[in-house]
Amino acid sequence: MAFIVHNTHTVSDELLEELKLVSVSTASHSLVEMGYRNQYMQGVMPLSFPEDQQSAVGRAVTLRFIPLREDLVKQQYTELTESPHRTALESIKQNDVLVIDTGSHMETGVIGDIFTRRLRYLGGQAIVVDGCIRDLQRVKQVNFPVLAKGVHGGAIPRSLMSVGFNEPIRCGGVSVIPGDIILVDRDGAVAIPPQCVEEIVKSARAHDELEERWIKMKLDEGASLHTHYPPNAEARIEFEQWKKENGYA
Amino acid sequence: MAFIVHNTHTVSDELLEELKLVSVSTASHSLVEMGYRNQYMQGVMPLSFPEDQQSAVGRAVTLRFIPLREDLVKQQYTELTESPHRTALESIKQNDVLVIDTGSHMETGVIGDIFTRRLRYLGGQAIVVDGCIRDLQRVKQVNFPVLAKGVHGGAIPRSLMSVGFNEPIRCGGVSVIPGDIILVDRDGAVAIPPQCVEEIVKSARAHDELEERWIKMKLDEGASLHTHYPPNAEARIEFEQWKKENGYA
Amino acid sequence: MAFIVHNTHTVSDELLEELKLVSVSTASHSLVEMGYRNQYMQGVMPLSFPEDQQSAVGRAVTLRFIPLREDLVKQQYTELTESPHRTALESIKQNDVLVIDTGSHMETGVIGDIFTRRLRYLGGQAIVVDGCIRDLQRVKQVNFPVLAKGVHGGAIPRSLMSVGFNEPIRCGGVSVIPGDIILVDRDGAVAIPPQCVEEIVKSARAHDELEERWIKMKLDEGASLHTHYPPNAEARIEFEQWKKENGYA
Amino acid sequence: MAFIVHNTHTVSDELLEELKLVSVSTASHSLVEMGYRNQYMQGVMPLSFPEDQQSAVGRAVTLRFIPLREDLVKQQYTELTESPHRTALESIKQNDVLVIDTGSHMETGVIGDIFTRRLRYLGGQAIVVDGCIRDLQRVKQVNFPVLAKGVHGGAIPRSLMSVGFNEPIRCGGVSVIPGDIILVDRDGAVAIPPQCVEEIVKSARAHDELEERWIKMKLDEGASLHTHYPPNAEARIEFEQWKKENGYA
């Protein structure tokens, strides 16, 4: 049956670029405040992440695996030129993020270094797996953001088969809809409805300048949470003053 | 994207009727012996089951829920006349079994007594949920086979939304493909690839007569597992003799 | 430190009596609709429940256990005349429900038949345990509503000690504040903020008459979910007509 | 290597008979008080239990399964006349209890109705499984105490093989040594070191008369836990008086 839910907004590459400056924690909390309670993916952690990269951002392409059924795997390989997960991988475009639903299956790995390498070549920005990857050692050598729940030595044919491409899926207890904006960093991953990206970027920018510089400076001078986090009226005047004096406003 | 795996066999109502005489345990084990390792649904137990019924059998109709996303739930109710899970329920035909994938979500219930009552009216044979049902007390009053992993007081809008109808899904760690034959009894549920039903019925019939009568009789007379379960050559002669003497052969 | 959150409403015994007619499922869903997302206690099920009772209702008295520390247990028994959990039990008044937080500790039982018997004598209406009870056989003989997560043969001194009485606690993933109204039935337990009881009773009453009689009657005659659950405009006219004809309006 | 731990006491059939009057909860708590902290088997519950039986008692015979390895299963069936679990079952003598360690494996069943029937014939008193049984419906028809962690439709060859007979094993998080005395009732199972049985029986007998009659009578008359459970000095005089008056002392 045709998919019932779908995203209606799109996000420009420029906005994606700006989103890279927002942390997963900041975005997750902003989304809760905007009324999206459940967008941080629980338990999906960066197992491979380039040292020199702060975050990665892209548009969700989804892939769904279900437990292998012996006759249907044969059917797939007879009827199709390619297995659907290979088709999914080959469809990756610049600024896509591949998100994989295995039903939290921890008994085999679905992504290894070859798939990761191909995805990187095609312009993919990250891989996020609600399950296991395999060959972590070699995956790390590809130097690309790969997030998952764990590691398993087995490969797909041990116990899974792919059945859905660009459907709405589940990952880390969160719905991921094709076209969702996926932001990942060392704290994990968050699925952002496309229409929310602009507000998140804007509020993070406003907030971050305040927080990252002045509040921390004041805390290091002994300011109290009660007066300075968030700043009360008096502190806010102090802050405005400081901004003027330092040429920020 | 179009679904990639699909059943190619169908099963007559007559054969479904015969399958009712096979137990879930017998069918599960037969499937392992036929090379289908993973067809018994783990942890999905009968929470409501008519006292006077031994089992239920039907063709799988599938429904998939994912975690609620606040904007998309609104979209569903704006764009569609009906939510997909209501469409799924209304599509039920004689000898269908509704199988629901919630991703093992234990934090709200997806089936209550009204849905169960409607499904029964339409000729459905059972409901199987990889998650929770609600209002168990009233569901029991409908006197209809409902299997699930647990009970929760909440309803769908608490945390889920339906997104897929008659797709391949997961339930109890098992793949369920539309058209699979679902057999349920007090031991739980098993998904049977349609092309396997005939062999299961045949082998169960042969086996059951032997086991249910003669082996148990012999065990109660003190026969050893070593000689009589399964019967060795000598015991088999004894059995043939007994069958003749009692008019079974 | 003094407790920070507390209930400010109270509920009359008459209203408690009316709440008994509402099911846990109905109340849980009403609370979600009223903006209280998390009031149904997950995984806390009736292990003992009188056959002739539909539900039980009362005001929460709370008790908190933490893991036993060897020196502090000795201190308790030296400094106090009575252990705090005995004091809690003896404080029970008419229409109280005892709710116990053990931190989901499954490694010993905290309630047996003697405590249950005493609580019943004092007018308590139910016991709800986020953990295990012991001596289920004898607890059942008391014929009193006891809900818990499981059974363990051990007793309190095996691994727990009581430290808090009438504090805010956790039970089944839900906050329970002294004075919350606890409703239990065969579907489990729900903690109702006192100010919500009246609305729940009212909306359940309105809803139930409709649902319990007419909708089920219509469904049994073949009405569709699309038109009759909830009833659309046309069905609602039909319903009003039926009410008039049958003397309900 | 030869087993390192072993029981050195034995228990007479007469004492086993007396132990039947003690509940699993009473025995578990007595053992904690005697310094045996970990003898109640957590999560192993009666799935089949004769209605007219209060408890079952016997000497532990142990069996250990590990995950199937494909070559070694073939080896077993080539080198041995019988699989070890069949040998274990056939070795059962009057007043034995079969205790099975599967490593809490929930992915197949190890005991069905035929094995249960044979064990009953040989004088076995109960079966206790740290894992799953299969064919619960037919097992119940044997009307024999069978305790386990769950139900699975699969059979042993799906994923297990037996490797040890009458070794020390784990069951429900508890060590079970061949010759341990196993007591089971509707609250589960407890493994009793043989040298402890006499003391448990004695203390239960003393305690139970007190508790089961007088304390409950007093509680039903309104006595407080503070004075009557356990009875304080004054209550004890009252109790002695009551015993004299009623001809118990």
Add this chain to the structure above:
Amino acid sequence: MAFIVHNTHTVSDELLEELKLVSVSTASHSLVEMGYRNQYMQGVMPLSFPEDQQSAVGRAVTLRFIPLREDLVKQQYTELTESPHRTALESIKQNDVLVIDTGSHMETGVIGDIFTRRLRYLGGQAIVVDGCIRDLQRVKQVNFPVLAKGVHGGAIPRSLMSVGFNEPIRCGGVSVIPGDIILVDRDGAVAIPPQCVEEIVKSARAHDELEERWIKMKLDEGASLHTHYPPNAEARIEFEQWKKENGYA
């Protein structure tokens, strides 16, 4: 109700300093030998730990969260000048360790970099959370010992509210009482009853000299566990000799 258990000993800053030389493993095992069976916090691991620090030590200040209830959160922010967790944080004094009980709630983070920074300024030595922290990347930049069960992008208002300050709590399955001495290192955290610190320091000092130097030296020369760990009579003479020869005794 007033707290029932409380520490009666205090520990000097000098003794805290000496405790820093003891490892969490050594202290945990010493406590078991001293009759305190359950003091190591299971599953609470260092997520941020300064590279140049071996351990941290301090006096427990406790904070308890329970699941958010919508009306009570509003009440908190109306009735109080500050939320209790901010009050708790601001109360931190030199050589305190903040220990937080969230009920093992893994669905939001309760500590981020700002709170950590403030706690460090006030003289706190570590933060230990039975739940999740957020913004791990920035927390790491504070370069301060923070131990927790996991990471979540959400913040407190997503699903928790604070209700207790300096109460007895649970953390990692262990009771933590205000004033307990908390020792953390890369192996996790242990709660030490204050009266035990002196003995632990003394026995660790005696033991460590032996173990850390001579035993390891002997093992590297090929000594057997049987003779040298712990040293038997002969080895002990050898050790005394070695100490004399090397000027240690």
Add this chain to the structure above:
Amino acid sequence: MAFIVHNTHTVSDELLEELKLVSVSTASHSLVEMGYRNQYMQGVMPLSFPEDQQSAVGRAVTLRFIPLREDLVKQQYTELTESPHRTALESIKQNDVLVIDTGSHMETGVIGDIFTRRLRYLGGQAIVVDGCIRDLQRVKQVNFPVLAKGVHGGAIPRSLMSVGFNEPIRCGGVSVIPGDIILVDRDGAVAIPPQCVEEIVKSARAHDELEERWIKMKLDEGASLHTHYPPNAEARIEFEQWKKENGYA
């Protein structure tokens, strides 16, 4: 009872050396293809691993712990000169790997730095624990491969006792038979039936040259998974050409 399953093949030290070049992922997948479905140990991860080492390989020596029983621990220390786990450790020979079954017990540690140091001296290659180790900081200083499910501060006498040496055991959900070849790397551990080692080495060698050089080179040039992984007929010709041109064939 004598062990029922046992390995019948042995593997030369030379072949072990060659196996070191194969990754755990490659070996796990090869075993699935050879019909051994369940040889990768789930959840057993390297907690200590020498930086300059790619993998470790050796013959399994097994050790089994069960929950401590108070009387039997005393018996062990009275009847035996040495506890069985010390005997096991002292029995280690060149190219052994110690594999320990604790029943996934996460409540105490069974291996610390002293045992690790002794095992290394005796020629052991790695330690693999289905449970916890202790004193991770010092274990890391030994610079030796130690894999486990977690860390706990407690030591063996807290809750375990050893009962079996060189028996078939379970580790990470996998059977380990004495003499199995254990391969560990940063992806975890795999138990290889000895008769399979040669084929794994051979197929890995063939496969790796192809994969590690040419496929990755081609992917980095933009080759598609469809044509080059695995290489289709055309690509294979291209590969043969490349090998010739570069002097590999």
